[in-house]
Amino acid sequence: MAPTQEHHLLSTEIVNRGIEPSGPDAGSITFSVRVRRRLPDFVQSVKLKYVKLGYHYLINHGIYLATVPVVLLLFGVEVKRFGREELWRTISDNTGGYDLLTVLALFVVFTFTLTLYILSRSRSIYLVDFACFKPVDDLKVTKEEFIGRKSGKFDEASLEFQKRILESSGIGDETYVPKSIMSPEKTATMREGRAEASMVIFGALDELFEKTGVRPKDIGILVVNCSIFNPTPSLSAMIINHYKMRGNILSFNLGGMGCSAGVIAVDLARDMLHANPSNLAVVVSTEMVAYNWYPGRDRGMLIPNCFFRMGCSTLLMSNRRRDYRRGKYRLEHIVRTHKGADDSSFRSIYQEEDAQKFKGLKISKDLMEIGGDAIKTNITTLSPLVLPFSEQFFFFSTLIKRYFSGTGKSSHLTPPVQQISQFAPSSATKPYIPDYRLAFEHFCINAASKAALNELQRNLGLSDMNMEASRATLHRFGNMSSSSIWYELAYLEAKGRVKRGDRVWQLGFGSGFKCNSTVWKSIRTIEPPAGGNPWLDCIDRYPVEDLS
Incomplete structure (x- = not known):
């Protein structure tokens, strides 16, 4: 019997059917192979591309959510270094390396990112x-x-x-x-x-x-x-x-x-x-x-x-x-x-x-x-x-x-009879x-x-x-x-x-x-x-x- 490709993890059972009574094989011992089909063990053959696809979903849904806190943190750290009066004095006097344009640019980036996140976020269903x-x-x-x-x-x-x-x-x-x-x-x-x-x-x-x-x-x-x-x-x-x-x-x-x-x-x-x-x-x-x-x-x-x-x-x-x-x-x-x-x-x-x-x-x-x-x-x-x-x-x-x-x-699929060894203990x-x-x-x-x-x-x-x-x-x-x-x-x-x-x-x-x-x-x-x-x-x- 020519080998056929089957999914791995199919259990097999060889059954003695006795003596063939007639036909070209009369007088010979005959066997049948029963294949008990079951779901494959999921974790035995996990493909990395599907794991990657799952993380792709996760990143796509969370990228803006992760960006907003980062921008907010950077903006907060810079602003927190100064009191209210000192901040405006620094901006107006152009001292300490800060000017109005720098602060406004950072504020625009934060506002843009927050707006993008809000607009891209779907309503709850x-x-x-x-x-x-x-x-x-x-x-x-x-x-x-x-x-x-x-x-x-x-x-x-x-x-x-x-x-x-x-x-x-x-x-x-x-x-x-x-x-x-x-x-x-x-x-x-x-x-x-x-x-x-x-x-x-x-x-x-x-x-x-x-x-x-x-x-x-x-x-x-x-x-x-x-x-x-x-x-x-x-x-x-x-x-x-x-x-x-x-x-x-x-x-x-x-x-x-x-x-x-x-x-x-x-x-x-x-x-x-x-x-x-x-x-x-x-x-x-x-x-x-x-x-x-x-x-x-x-x-x-x-x-x-x-x-x-x-x-x-x-x-x-x-x-x-x-x-x-x-x-x-x-x-x-x-x-x-x-x-x-x-x-x-x-x-x-x-x-x-x-x-x-x-x-x-x-x-x-x-x-x-x-x-x-x-x-x-x-x-x-x-x-x-x-x-x-x-x-x-x-x-x-x-x-x-x-x-x-x-x-x-991944390996090539093998005929059921050749897969019995796969169930043996392995290190x-x-x-x-x-x-x-x-x-x-x-x-x-x-x-x-x-x-x-x-x-x-x-x-x-x-x-x-x-x-x-x-x-x-x-x-x-x-x-x-x-x-x-x-x-x-x-x-x-x-x-x-x-x-x-x-x-x-x-x-x-x-x-x-x-x-x-x-x-x-x-x-x-x-x-x-x-x-x-x-x-x-x-x-x-x-x-x-x-x-x-």
Whole structure:
């Protein structure tokens, strides 16, 4: 068998399959090699260019902030040498080497630098509040019911495959799906898509407007993201029509951008708020389950059926200074990573038709490795912006030491069987794993699957409590695509864990392949809500012990 290139850190297992009964190899012992794919160890192969990119972000955002104190200090030192009367006498008498022109020039430099900093500094962006849609109990479905035997859309082999996936998925028995997927009728229709969209989007928006007291006509910016279902007129137009929003609203509709599109929508809303002062923006993140339902037999396309469930999140963002008092969070950082230039990343999650002409999402077998590379790049870029100096010092010094010793340099990828020796103990410099718990108090990691959450916990050195919101969301609501990270934040609020000054890291990843991070800082202590939270009826049952 010709060697194939694979990502490093793939564990292998050689299995004796016995004697070949027939064919050209009859009578010979046969073996198979199983490759257990997992996320790569991030710190084992960190690329310096992404560390450099992170510090580039840091310098660009802080250069004026660092310049102003320096100029102010120099100006203050020069002026402080003289009393008020002595200063003016020195200027008027031209003694001591000072004249009016020198002082004025220094004052002009200071004023110019301060003005440049003020003009270049962006207005703070506040998250006033957010809402997560909770469907009615009639749409609840157990794992056994979800397999959908009564719909007649799957053969026995497909049903057994979905059953095995669900057993290890980390999804519980109270998730929500549209009723149409249980019927023998076709679900991927415009009518079903619009009906589901109206239910989840209007339900979430009604709750948001009720919680914030904002009128729909007060909204100046609207951003909607839904990856698969993109009708004409758009979903953003549907919202404007339903709520009779004003005619000069700036509306945007993001399609085909996968599970990380929620962060992209926040980024777009932030840019629009920077360009339009004293404004309000609403971001809607959702996905249509029925429209994306796959009724065929291709196993790579059956996997999304097992994980995706109904959900929608809406949030109100503001750049008005008066909203600081009632806002919950301030936006600190957004870092986006896109690996779409690589063909394997581009096709890792790919919408296409199977041999029977059924449309669905094709999941690549290499998704874990491809996703791990994108996540590693994003985290490496984000780290200089959020880690304390002590962690950056240890991480960076160890990285440089590994680089010059040869253990940290990039090497050619090798076949899995040849990589077993890489797991042997080595005297090389061990990588320093930064403690991200020093940078963030709370973690909202996209609840894609149980396996993905376990691997991220292992790579980032997080505790079970750090992963609790993600695992609870996957168990209670399933994978709701781009809105999942907001159900996780709602979980933390329902538990009463968000205190003033706490930093929240939201990490989303999906097709493209993309990985995006958002960092929020809590403006005030968030008290457990009395209503308007999807967890209120079940928060006491979590965490569930067997979720990890």
